[in-house]
Amino acid sequence: MKLQLALDFTDSQQAAAMLEKVNPWFDVVEVGTPLIKAEGMRAVAKMKAAVPDKWILADMKTMDAGDLEANLAFDAGADMVTVLAAASDITIRNAVLAAEKRQKKVIVDLIGMKDKLRRASEMVELGVHYLGVHSGYDEQSQGGDPLSALRELSAQTTMPLVVAGGIGLHNMAPIAACRPDIIVVGSQITAAKQPSETAKAIRGALHQFLEGGQTI
Numbered sequence: 001m002k003l004q005l006a007l008d009f010t011d012s013q014q015a016a017a018m019l020e021k022v023n024p025w026f027d028v029v030e031v032g033t034p035l036i037k038a039e040g041m042r043a044v045a046k047m048k049a050a051v052p053d054k055w056i057l058a059d060m061k062t063m064d065a066g067d068l069e070a071n072l073a074f075d076a077g078a079d080m081v082t083v084l085a086a087a088s089d090i091t092i093r094n095a096v097l098a099a100e101k102r103q104k105k106v107i108v109d110l111i112g113m114k115d116k117l118r119r120a121s122e123m124v125e126l127g128v129h130y131l132g133v134h135s136g137y138d139e140q141s142q143g144g145d146p147l148s149a150l151r152e153l154s155a156q157t158t159m160p161l162v163v164a165g166g167i168g169l170h171n172m173a174p175i176a177a178c179r180p181d182i183i184v185v186g187s188q189i190t191a192a193k194q195p196s197e198t199a200k201a202i203r204g205a206l207h208q209f210l211e212g213g214q215t216i
């Protein structure tokens with residue numbers, strides 16, 4: 001199980017400063033959608049240069065031009081990109097083909113999908129590498145969280161899962177119990193008073209869970 005840090009800043013200097021503080025506790029670094037919208041692929045290149053040995057996820061949330069957008073991110077140093085499940089099959093397929101030419105990966109984000117199970121079942125045929133179970137900021141503001149969808153999907157699909165949306169120490173245990181491949185943590189760390197201590201505690205809790213203690 002990997003831990004991913006979501007850097008949803010609108011300024012890459014702030015993102016880089018946060019990354020420097022908490023980098024040791026993460027396997028994957030996400031260049032968040034707000035940062036990409038504010039600064040484009042330069043932010044992706046900057047984060048890759050800061051941590052060249054880590055996987056970089058460009059949270060493109062692509063809706064069209066699957067290969068063009070995926071290649072933009074890969075050219076800038078991304079190892080993985082996101083495409084929205086709401087996009088056309090051809091968009092998703094084109095992103096997957098672009099990724100496979102370069103040994104990169106595509107996460108299809110189920111954010112906002114009503115029938116997640118049905119759409120998830122279609123992703124296998126499209127060759128998608130990971131499925132993203134995600135309650136976004138707006139859904140979280142109405143009390144949404146990804147746990148029930150994660151439980152349902154982890155019981156019904158063998159596809160590797162990525163889970164995101166309001167995850168922190170408080171809900172790490174039930175999330176980890178579903179055995180997703182990647183757990184994404186954003187604002188619980190980036191908005192914490194002590195980001196480094198919080199990140200360390202989250203990594204420690206996950207480690208303890210994986211060791212069998214399950215005492216998160």
Ligand SMILES: O=C([C@H](O)CO)[C@H](O)[C@H](O)COP(=O)(O)O
Pocket residue numbers: 006007008030032033034059135136137164165166167184185186187188
């Ligand atoms: O993808 C995200 C969101 O849509 C804003 O771009 C976040 O990276 C994701 O939700 C993780 O952040 P937290 O919910 O703050 O953990």
